[in-house]
Amino acid sequence: MSKQKYVITITRQFGSMGRPIAKLMAEKLGIEYYDRDLVDKAAQKLNLPASTIDMEEERARVSNTKINPFIYMETPMGRGTTSTQEKIFEAQKNLIELFAEMDSCVIVGRCSDFVLSDMRSAVHIYIYASYEARLKHCIEDLKMEEDEARRMIKNVDEAREAYHELFAGYKPDDKRSKDIMIDSSFLGVEGTADFLVEAVRKKFKL
Numbered sequence: 001m002s003k004q005k006y007v008i009t010i011t012r013q014f015g016s017m018g019r020p021i022a023k024l025m026a027e028k029l030g031i032e033y034y035d036r037d038l039v040d041k042a043a044q045k046l047n048l049p050a051s052t053i054d055m056e057e058e059r060a061r062v063s064n065t066k067i068n069p070f071i072y073m074e075t076p077m078g079r080g081t082t083s084t085q086e087k088i089f090e091a092q093k094n095l096i097e098l099f100a101e102m103d104s105c106v107i108v109g110r111c112s113d114f115v116l117s118d119m120r121s122a123v124h125i126y127i128y129a130s131y132e133a134r135l136k137h138c139i140e141d142l143k144m145e146e147d148e149a150r151r152m153i154k155n156v157d158e159a160r161e162a163y164h165e166l167f168a169g170y171k172p173d174d175k176r177s178k179d180i181m182i183d184s185s186f187l188g189v190e191g192t193a194d195f196l197v198e199a200v201r202k203k204f205k206l
Contacts, residue, residue, distance in 0.1 A: 004104075008105070009116060011109065011178070012128070014156035016184050020189050022035070022127075024189065024193040032106070096112050097115060124177060124180075128173065
């Protein structure tokens, strides 16, 4: 009897700890984890220079001496032309479908909930938290200044909404596209990961 293959998609608010929760879930379930590397693989597939997807996002400077490692989240598809963005999205879509076909995995962002909306063995999760909890995490854990943290929360939220609406046709927190929506500040990173892992195990009888 072959083991059941399944996919978990994670959509999250900036500062909600969605990424570390997703990574911890993958570790606890013993399955693959895909996140930012989808962008890098898409760039390779399209033979695009790093400046098109990666450098324009991750190397954006917030001062003459400091680089904000989270700044790329403000431009999920880079700053290229619409046609380039569509090509990038199509490449990422193909990769998401390929990864989902290969083996069980956790996929973060990139409209993976939309791309795999017809997949019966997929669980679509939205992770959020109160503004106060997100601000605290940005300041205490991500070591941001308060003004920068507030700006990033606003800008990344707006960027993700625009990106999701453009390619999926609905906002990232649309409950009609999610199986589970959870406030990560209720149980914390480890507790949220454990809760979601247990739900996945029950769903797929693992």
